Amino acid sequence: MTEKINKKDTFHLIIALIFLVAISIVSLMIGSSFISLQRILVYFVNPSESIDQFTLEVLRIPRITLAILAGGALGMSGLMLQNVLKNPIASPDIMGITGGASLSAVFFIAFLSHLTIQLLPLFAVLGGTMAMVILLLFQNKGQIKSTTLIIIGISMQTLFIALVQGLLITTKQLSAAKAYTWLVGSLYGATFTDTVILGSVMIAVIPLILLVIPKMKISILDDPIAIGLGLHVQRMKLIQLVTSTILVSIAISLVGNISFVGLIAPHIAKSIIRGSYAKKLVMSAVIGAISIVIADLIGRTLFLPKEVPAGIFIAAFGAPFFIYLLLTAKKL
Numbered sequence: 001m002t003e004k005i006n007k008k009d010t011f012h013l014i015i016a017l018i019f020l021v022a023i024s025i026v027s028l029m030i031g032s033s034f035i036s037l038q039r040i041l042v043y044f045v046n047p048s049e050s051i052d053q054f055t056l057e058v059l060r061i062p063r064i065t066l067a068i069l070a071g072g073a074l075g076m077s078g079l080m081l082q083n084v085l086k087n088p089i090a091s092p093d094i095m096g097i098t099g100g101a102s103l104s105a106v107f108f109i110a111f112l113s114h115l116t117i118q119l120l121p122l123f124a125v126l127g128g129t130m131a132m133v134i135l136l137l138f139q140n141k142g143q144i145k146s147t148t149l150i151i152i153g154i155s156m157q158t159l160f161i162a163l164v165q166g167l168l169i170t171t172k173q174l175s176a177a178k179a180y181t182w183l184v185g186s187l188y189g190a191t192f193t194d195t196v197i198l199g200s201v202m203i204a205v206i207p208l209i210l211l212v213i214p215k216m217k218i219s220i221l222d223d224p225i226a227i228g229l230g231l232h233v234q235r236m237k238l239i240q241l242v243t244s245t246i247l248v249s250i251a252i253s254l255v256g257n258i259s260f261v262g263l264i265a266p267h268i269a270k271s272i273i274r275g276s277y278a279k280k281l282v283m284s285a286v287i288g289a290i291s292i293v294i295a296d297l298i299g300r301t302l303f304l305p306k307e308v309p310a311g312i313f314i315a316a317f318g319a320p321f322f323i324y325l326l327l328t329a330k331k332l
Contacts, residue, residue, distance in 0.1 A: 005275045012272045013279055016286045020068070023290060027064050027297045028056065032304060063190035066254060067296050067310070068289040069198045071261060073251040075288025076209070076281055077244035078262025079269065083216050083277075084240045085146040089325050091263035092128075092248040095153035099160030100131030101249040102183065102257045106164050109179045110171035121197060124253030125246060131156060132245045136238075185258035185311020187296050194254045201250045208243045209281070212236065216277035258295075258311040260318020261288045267325070 029035050035052050043050035047057065074092065081090045092098045104127025108120050138152050164183070168176045181188070218231045219240070226233050248262065269283035295310035302308070 002275070009273045009275045009279045013283055013286070016272075016283060016290070020286055020290050020293070023293050023297070024064050024068065027293055028060050030297065030301050031055070031060060032300075062192050062195060063187040063296065064293060065192075065195045066190040066198065067187055067292040069195060069202060070251040070255040070258070071265070071287075071289035071292035072285035073198065073202060073247040073288075074258070074261040074292075075265035075269070075284035075286070077247040077251075078264075078288075079266035079281055079284040080212065080216075080240040080244045081262070082266055083220050084237050084244075085149060086220060086222075087146045087150055088267065089263070089322065090146070090150060090153075091260070091266075092244065093157065093257075093259040093262060094150060094322075095135065096131045096156030096160060097128045097153075097245055097248055098252055098257055098259065099157040099164075100134075101125070101128035101252055103127050103160045103163055103167075104130070105182065105253055106167050106179045109182060110167050110176070118193075118197075121201075121250050121253040125249040128245045128249030131160070132241055136241070181309070182256045184309040185252075185256035185314065186299075186307075186309035187255055187292075188307060188309070190255075198250055198254055201246065205243050205246055208239055212240055212243065213278045213281060216281075255292070256309070256311055258292065259315050260322065261291055261314060263325075264314075264318055264321055265291060267321075 025037070025040070028040055029037065033055065035055065039050065039052050040056065043052055043056050047053050050056070078091045081092060081095060082088060084090070085095075101124040104123040105120055108115075108123040112119070112123075134156060135149065135153060139149060164179075168179055171179070215231060215236050218226050218229050219233065219236050221229070223233050252258065265284045265288035266280075268287045269280050273280045273283045291314060292310055295313040298313055299308040299310050
């Protein structure tokens, strides 16, 4: 039975990866100008001879690769948070982690943008870490239920959003416009440097992810049972929280405050993958990547010549999905 489930899970994962590749190719082809598959192949064989070198190399490939990496990071972080809190509605944006990262990022854009933009991810990580530390302080205060912790997270997210709005009111118009664009969540202006930064961070946290994966099946159980099975619960929670915070903070610092990916992707992944948590984690990453690539493709093609930020389409689907979870989830 287990072998049958593993084979089915592997098949579903391969199909999802093929779909991700296919939608990425479609995204390369479609835009303000159409580029045929043959011309794309010509570019990859001999870039200097391609008439589409600028369009592909500067405008499309960087934003597609960044969308894939950011979606993967958000999807994985969402699954780890749901595992830590043992609650189906836990996600980075619900728990206030994205709010903390957003507050720091907007502060940087509004008041410190004269410094190198490469510092933006660092500020986002500091903000996300601040939110995570606050959550840990509440959790260590006593035996707080996961539901209570999520309510605290929602309250923190609301507070951070209010502080962001206050910053935007007090800052210059140009900086406020940049911050508003970033807050909605857009891949406009993505560069290969952004991809390298996010890719490097994701590679750096692989050891932490590999450490977590074998324990995720046990850590989802009630704490007394997990402890009885030999799991160091607090250490495992801390590793998952730190990994999740790093991934989501870096991702949103580069693509903006795209909400609900960390909520939607894990649920779809868990409904498709029934076996190992390693495959669930990979599937969450793939679903997250697919969602942002599709949202970005729709945003930059459906309303030409205007471009609609990807975050708007993700939120349009994510908000009803969140309400659905609240109404149907058995354990909140």
